[in-house]
Amino acid sequence: MSLPRSTLSGLAYSQLRQAILSGRLAPGAHVTVRPLSEEFGLSATPVKAALTALEREGFLVQHPHRGFFVPEVDREDMRELYELREVLDGIAARRVAALPTREALVGRLTSLVTDQQAAVAANDLSGYGDLDVRFHQEILVASGNGRLQQVAENMIGQLRLGRATSARVPGRPAAALAEHEEIVAAIAAGQPQQAERLARRHVRKSANALDRYLSRQGRAS
Amino acid sequence: MSLPRSTLSGLAYSQLRQAILSGRLAPGAHVTVRPLSEEFGLSATPVKAALTALEREGFLVQHPHRGFFVPEVDREDMRELYELREVLDGIAARRVAALPTREALVGRLTSLVTDQQAAVAANDLSGYGDLDVRFHQEILVASGNGRLQQVAENMIGQLRLGRATSARVPGRPAAALAEHEEIVAAIAAGQPQQAERLARRHVRKSANALDRYLSRQGRAS
């Protein structure tokens, strides 16, 4: 949930969020007010408001009287985040599989899966990553539970702070794609329990693949 | 006079949060800055910071250029909140049932269940309600997932905004108590799957009981 765009605070909020998620403000960086207010052409007040809002969402951490820092998401944090995503994505899949009006959603998901196949075939990792995020977002939005959507998207955002993504793991995109197909099939068939089970397994497998990959990388370096 | 050892914003935050959750600031109320800053003996700045923080957590809603209002939690909101709580409490129960060090937790939970039996026997609804919150909080804290704890406690807080609680439903406390005992037994026995299943069913039953009760009340009025 973002602050209203009509206010300057809202403007500073979205700019800052973008800067953090894009990595322009690197994890560990000390975010100070004055350079930002100069960059945005604003005074300190709306920038501070944006900083406190982002702190509440986990995109910044605050040390009293020292300021705001971009958090460093370590493997333990990733474990926490994936553990939450597992159940959140699971309940979202369960819900949409029970929707009488899920026809249009299934169409959009099928189309996204097709695009994902093309991206995997072309070895376009970054493109696949974007499509993957959109796939999960479609399901979250369609779940009709605004709070669920908000919390899950926040977790996805925090995961992006740890620059590592499971799409980087060799062979993972192809496997994830097959799991996406299974999930869509369960949703289309109207099988809530199955959809939840598959969605949870999908997230769990992504988490495990990434974790194993990072541990290999850690030993290699 | 002793200055607050933390920040004044933090002071205003906890005071305000308390005022909202206790119902002193009723749902629908327009929360304005100046009366609060006078009541707390602070200037506007820390009060505004507290308001924006509470807005991010769902304890206030903001209309641009109009201000902050205490949200009215309707039955649809309660459905959303309980749906989330179901999976959050479920994963927490699953985690603690897999902990090798769950002995102390089981002791605390057993003691809480005993107190709950006393409260139910004495027909002390408010006392039971507090013990119920503490029961679920113990499990969340012990889960070791800080983000899970934070999100789940936020949902519990938002549920408290809807003044209705399942503890008010005739017969529900006794039933919930029995479910608590089952959950503790599954945790003590080290059965993660069973613990998750029972915790989810427990939340679902509370939600259903409350929803049916409210629909009866709605018709009666």
Add this chain to the structure above:
DNA sequence: CACTACGATTTTAGATCCAATATGCCGTAG
């Protein structure tokens, strides 16, 4: 040469001030 104490600088936290916007009331016209 290392360590500590002190002071200058930076930066946050808070207070106060100002402008822009929404609301509510009242009078007037239809």
Add this chain to the structure above:
DNA sequence: CTACGGCATATTGGATCTAAAATCGTAGTG
């Protein structure tokens, strides 16, 4: 009697300014 429009008021959103806390560099001492 109702609907519309403008004026007065209240309240937010934002800017500026001050004070306090932390950091960093430097100099002096053991």
